Amino acid sequence: MSETTQTADEAQQTRDGPATSASVTTTGETDEQIRESWTDYQFDGRAQIVTEDLNVYYGDDHALKNISMEIPEKSVTALIGPSGCGKSTFLRCLNRMNDRISAARIEGSVEVDGREIYQDGVNLVELRKRVGMVFQQPNPFPKSIRDNVSYGPRKHGDIRKGLLDRLLGRDESEKERELVEHALRQAAIWDEVEDRLDDNALGLSGGQQQRLCIARALATDPDVLLMDEPASALDPIATSKIEDLIHDLSEDYTVVIVTHNMQQAARISDQTAVFLTGGELVEYDRTDKIFENPESERVEDYISGKFG
Numbered sequence: 001m002s003e004t005t006q007t008a009d010e011a012q013q014t015r016d017g018p019a020t021s022a023s024v025t026t027t028g029e030t031d032e033q034i035r036e037s038w039t040d041y042q043f044d045g046r047a048q049i050v051t052e053d054l055n056v057y058y059g060d061d062h063a064l065k066n067i068s069m070e071i072p073e074k075s076v077t078a079l080i081g082p083s084g085c086g087k088s089t090f091l092r093c094l095n096r097m098n099d100r101i102s103a104a105r106i107e108g109s110v111e112v113d114g115r116e117i118y119q120d121g122v123n124l125v126e127l128r129k130r131v132g133m134v135f136q137q138p139n140p141f142p143k144s145i146r147d148n149v150s151y152g153p154r155k156h157g158d159i160r161k162g163l164l165d166r167l168l169g170r171d172e173s174e175k176e177r178e179l180v181e182h183a184l185r186q187a188a189i190w191d192e193v194e195d196r197l198d199d200n201a202l203g204l205s206g207g208q209q210q211r212l213c214i215a216r217a218l219a220t221d222p223d224v225l226l227m228d229e230p231a232s233a234l235d236p237i238a239t240s241k242i243e244d245l246i247h248d249l250s251e252d253y254t255v256v257i258v259t260h261n262m263q264q265a266a267r268i269s270d271q272t273a274v275f276l277t278g279g280e281l282v283e284y285d286r287t288d289k290i291f292e293n294p295e296s297e298r299v300e301d302y303i304s305g306k307f308g
Helices: 008-016 087-093 124-130 145-155 163-167 173-186 206-218 236-249 262-268 287-292 297-303
Strands: 019-022 033-035 047-058 061-072 076-080 104-112 131-134 224-228 254-258 271-276 280-286
Touching: 047 087, 047 254, 061 087, 061 254, 061 280, 076 087, 076 262, 087 224, 087 254, 087 271, 124 131, 131 206, 145 173, 145 206, 173 206, 206 224, 206 236, 236 254, 236 262, 262 287, 271 287, 271 297, 280 287, 280 297, 287 297
Parallel strands: 076 254, 076 271, 131 224, 224 254
Antiparallel strands: 019 033, 047 061, 047 104, 271 280
């Protein structure tokens, strides 16, 4: 067929690359074909996380479908989309938290720093030390603020502390003090709790508890920080503090955040991935591009509030 006799749809496919099969849609969504070019996000620098043809099943439910994407290091990547679209499932794949769900089956590849995390022999404790996670609801331990922060390093053997260690002359209480202060400063909560380190963490406000949980994750010296709607249960002032903190952390860490708040995604992220009905990654690009000029009609409809 000559160029002059191509149909408009064929010409569009030539520009955008091959399309996948028609998407599963829900009420209010346009039925469209996803273009590979919509998720082929190009960026400068190194990819810290790479997924290839990632599929997740919960029994017979196909929760994630062929997700291939690269997440750049030391940046904030937002995952948005309506409830049930698979964005939290995807997040949990990045440190194998879905392994705890007996009905879950994962196919495909996830690499962190070039290492496949779903191969046999992966040390999950070490993986989750490198790829930390902060959950939607603050979940401090019923311990002191100090013990919450130092819990991970002590469990990993990075800090020796206790009667036997003191008897053997290897007590590292000073190292613990330095680590706790550093993590709490990173989480922008040190000034609020420095005189209360022995108080029970459950006495903190919701926003303080969430920042303490971030400090606890940072104390193990991760490379990646996963956040599953970390501010959804917080008031606007606490939310603003969490957002400022995420921006600061992205200078040293790779942050991947699930959020239902599209304004929040626009404020804090460098790039945004949009998941829609059926567990599909529909579009992935710079955040300003996604919110100002998306390629997908469904993404535009979702962002403008026509469904979701």
